Amino acid sequence: xxxKFDFAFMADRWPDFVAGAWLTIQLTVLSIALGFALxxxxxxxxxxxxxxxxxxxxAYVEAIRNTPLLIQIFIVYFGLSSLGLKLSAxxxxxxxxxxxxxxxxxxxxxxxxxxxxxxxxxxADCLGLTRLQTILHVVLLPAMERVYPxxxxxxxxxxxxxxxxxxxxxxxxxxxxxLVQSDTYRSFEVYVVVAVxxxxxxxxxxxxxxxxxxxxxERKRRLGTPL
Amino acid sequence: MKTVSVLRLILGAAFxxxxxxxxAHADTLDDIKKAGKIRxxxxxxxxxxxxxxxxxxxxxSDVDLARLLAKDLGVAxxxxxxxxPSRIPMLxxxxxxLVVSTLSITPDRAKVVDFSLPYADHPSVVAGMKSATIKQLxxxxxxxxxxxxxxxxxxxxxxxxxxxxxxxxxxDATMALAFASGQVDIIATARSLLPAISKKNPARTxxxxxxxxxxxxxxxxxxxxxxxxxxxxxWVRTNLQNGKxxxxxxxxxxxxIDPALLLKAGG
Numbered sequence: 001x002x003x004k005f006d007f008a009f010m011a012d013r014w015p016d017f018v019a020g021a022w023l024t025i026q027l028t029v030l031s032i033a034l035g036f037a038l039x040x041x042x043x044x045x046x047x048x049x050x051x052x053x054x055x056x057x058x059a060y061v062e063a064i065r066n067t068p069l070l071i072q073i074f075i076v077y078f079g080l081s082s083l084g085l086k087l088s089a090x091x092x093x094x095x096x097x098x099x100x101x102x103x104x105x106x107x108x109x110x111x112x113x114x115x116x117x118x119x120x121x122x123x124a125d126c127l128g129l130t131r132l133q134t135i136l137h138v139v140l141l142p143a144m145e146r147v148y149p150x151x152x153x154x155x156x157x158x159x160x161x162x163x164x165x166x167x168x169x170x171x172x173x174x175x176x177x178x179l180v181q182s183d184t185y186r187s188f189e190v191y192v193v194v195a196v197x198x199x200x201x202x203x204x205x206x207x208x209x210x211x212x213x214x215x216x217x218e219r220k221r222r223l224g225t226p227l
Numbered sequence: 228m229k230t231v232s233v234l235r236l237i238l239g240a241a242f243x244x245x246x247x248x249x250x251a252h253a254d255t256l257d258d259i260k261k262a263g264k265i266r267x268x269x270x271x272x273x274x275x276x277x278x279x280x281x282x283x284x285x286x287x288s289d290v291d292l293a294r295l296l297a298k299d300l301g302v303a304x305x306x307x308x309x310x311x312p313s314r315i316p317m318l319x320x321x322x323x324x325l326v327v328s329t330l331s332i333t334p335d336r337a338k339v340v341d342f343s344l345p346y347a348d349h350p351s352v353v354a355g356m357k358s359a360t361i362k363q364l365x366x367x368x369x370x371x372x373x374x375x376x377x378x379x380x381x382x383x384x385x386x387x388x389x390x391x392x393x394x395x396x397x398x399d400a401t402m403a404l405a406f407a408s409g410q411v412d413i414i415a416t417a418r419s420l421l422p423a424i425s426k427k428n429p430a431r432t433x434x435x436x437x438x439x440x441x442x443x444x445x446x447x448x449x450x451x452x453x454x455x456x457x458x459x460x461x462w463v464r465t466n467l468q469n470g471k472x473x474x475x476x477x478x479x480x481x482x483x484i485d486p487a488l489l490l491k492a493g494g
Contacts, residue, residue, distance in 0.1 A: 079408075167397055168401075175376070178376055178397070181316070183377070185335075187313075
């Protein structure tokens with residue numbers, strides 16, 4: 001009850017927090033981009049692929065969505081290293097986060113793809129579009145537009161989840177917080193600062209995804225209503 | 228009127244809680260006796276100080292010390308499991324009454340917590356595989372060295388081995404795993420940890436290369452607890468002299484600690 005807040009350490013240590021936040025941004029932007037690409041391919045495979053491909057993608061999605069992210073990170077970092085494939089902590093983190101992101105975006109994109117009405121596909125057939133043209137122009141973008149809110153939430157969640165990569169010595173934002181906390185012993189203040197930085201990052205990501213959404217979805221830009 | 232009285236009720240309750248908190252803060256030793264239990268923070272991931280044995284029970288030299296202390300105080304022991312970086316916050320936020328968790332005495336830490344007399348000495352070393360040629364800290368330049376974040380090894384190497392690439396893990400278990408899986412080949416840690424790591428990885432045996440400094444392990448307390456501090460100091464002195472703490476150390480570490488040296492180091 002007699003706790004006195006002391007944020008004096010920020011005068012010296014703010015560059016550490018900036019560096020940590022920058023690494024968090026780099027890691028997560030890369031993982032989101034790669035993971036979303038992986039997820040989109042897997043979603044198409046899950047909807048249009050043959051029975052074997054569908055089963056394989058299904059197994060991947062279930063395996064990832066039903067195991068903790070921390071365990072997946074440990075498997076990539078310690079497991080592969082035991083087998084002789086030494087990956088740095090940063091690379092391991094991007095791989096694990098990408099694989100994780102891929103599984104979740106597979107399911108989200110699958111929902112979007114399956115929501116495209118049959119009549120729309122028949123119209124594409126009537127216009128003589130090939131299968132690939134149909135997928136690219138008629139299916140993917142509207143599918144993405146339908147599930148865009150869910151996708152962007154998942155992207156922000158991944159950014160927040162990236163905090164556990166501090167466990168494998170990635171010097172991102174949470175690792176920075178732990179380091180500063182262990183130097184200054186101002187644990188409460190450090191975690192308050194870091195919570196505020198994460199909050200700001202989330203707001204930044206949401207704003208960026210909103211802008212990207214406006215750029216991608218012409219209909220939404222013109223009408224302002226969800227599909 | 229009604230909102231006013233509700234507000235008054237809330238304020239009253241808040242003040243009552245505040246004053247309770249102030250009383251609880253006043254004297255931890257009395258509180259411990261009243262509660263009939265002492266909460267001791269121990270990291271159970273640093274064998275042989277703190278670990279979980281094959282029956283999933285807490286074990287190790289810090290655990291045995293905590294058990295002996297609770298028995299002598301006549302209260303039950305509640306082990307609060309902690310990690311290296313959260314040992315001191317555990318005290319600050321009143322999640323534990325004492326910390327017995329390989330806590331070395333350092334000037335920085337002494338600013339925020341009080342230390343008892345030392346109960347063991349604790350050299351920290353840079354260790355590598357037999358084949359590695361490491362004689363001084365400058366030999367670490369450009370090499371990856373694993374440490375646990377926030378430990379004395381971390382701050383020592385950060386200052387003295389600027390050329391080394393420090394890889395920071397959250398606890399000893401993760402650091403040991405990083406060595407075992409080949410992510411790092413050099414670790415900076417307590418000498419006491421080396422036998423346990425080597426025993427589990429016969430292919431990758433560690434040996435101490437450089438002794439960085441000898442620290443003294445002590446029991447950590449919140450500041451301004453004179454009664455508790457006096458009791459703990461007296462207890463450490465008694466049990467060093469009667470050989471009980473020496474026996475605990477011998478049993479878990481295979482090393483004889485020197486009570487005279489420790490009492491001298493503690494002043």
